[in-house]
Amino acid sequence: SAGLYVVATPIGNLEDLTPRALRILAQVDLIAAEDTRHSAKLLHHYAIRTPTLSLHEHNEREQLQSLIEELRAGKSIALISDAGTPLVSDPGFHLVRAAREAGLRVVPVPGPCAAIAALSTAGLPTDRFVFEGFPPARAQARRAAFEAVATEPRTLVYYESAHRIVDSLADMAAVFGAERRAVVARELTKTFETFHGDTLAALHARIASDANEQRGEFVVLVHGAEPRPAGALERERLLRVLLE
Numbered sequence: 441s442a443g444l445y446v447v448a449t450p451i452g453n454l455e456d457l458t459p460r461a462l463r464i465l466a467q468v469d470l471i472a473a474e475d476t477r478h479s480a481k482l483l484h485h486y487a488i489r490t491p492t493l494s495l496h497e498h499n500e501r502e503q504l505q506s507l508i509e510e511l512r513a514g515k516s517i518a519l520i521s522d523a524g525t526p527l528v529s530d531p532g533f534h535l536v537r538a539a540r541e542a543g544l545r546v547v548p549v550p551g552p553c554a555a556i557a558a559l560s561t562a563g564l565p566t567d568r569f570v571f572e573g574f575p576p577a578r579a580q581a582r583r584a585a586f587e588a589v590a591t592e593p594r595t596l597v598y599y600e601s602a603h604r605i606v607d608s609l610a611d612m613a614a615v616f617g618a619e620r621r622a623v624v625a626r627e628l629t630k631t632f633e634t635f636h637g638d639t640l641a642a643l644h645a646r647i648a649s650d651a652n653e654q655r656g657e658f659v660v661l662v663h664g665a666e667p668r669p670a671g672a673l674e675r676e677r678l679l680r681v682l683l684e
């Protein structure tokens with residue numbers, strides 16, 4: 441029936457598509473995909489012949505009005521991204537917001553998400569966590585982003601790419617402290633799935649020294665900061681101001 445279905449797709453292993461996702465992708469009038477050529481592989485694998493349209497970061501706003509009109513006219517549209525759950529470090533936010541504002545039906549079809557897959561298997565506290573997405577690409581902004589959460593007691597969850605994993609780990613060790621514990625989860629659900637849990641300094645040393653360990657896709661989970669004694673934060677802030 442009519443509505444916008446936000447459908448999670450696999451993050452590597454094609455078997456991770458739920459039966460419900462499969463049925464909905466086959467039944468909707470249109471699939472809005474981040475990259476139609478990328479999604480063609482998944483759709484072909486499952487023999488889904490639903491028409492696709494591309495909806496990515498750069499055309500989401502332009503496409504918005506016509507998609508909202510289609511939904512208003514009673515069409516059903518599935519939104520998918522290249523991997524995992526749409527809107528989680530992926531396009532779709534503007535469309536979902538517009539659909540909600542227009543009073544249209546928006547239906548979650550949950551499934552894989554790299555952050556949750558990593559969190560559920562890393563062995564770090566999961567009762568509370570903070571999803572930080574991709575750290576900024578430039579070193580100065582990245583360090584500032586880490587500084588902003590340096591005393592955060594909840595587990596921090598980051599996405600990182602092969603290009604920047606070594607630099608990010610170096611900056612994490614510098615800002616969060618060399619001894620802070622973390623887990624690097626790589627290539628989840630794929631052939632070369634690996635988990636390394638250690639201090640940030642040791643993780644950086646290990647991954648920086650092995651080109652194979654730098655390949656693929658990463659989730660970095662950082663243990664939250666240990667609670668400090670009362671007054672410690674204020675003293676540290678003062679000290680920083682004085683040092684400057």
Ligand code: SAM
Nearest residue numbers: 451524525529553554599600627628657658659
């Ligand atoms: N929407 C996706 C989700 O639900 O996880 C995330 C999309 S984001 C553009 C891509 C990033 O997610 C990668 O750079 C990596 O940090 C993480 N990621 C995606 N698939 C992964 C996998 N199989 N193993 C580890 N990290 C993955």
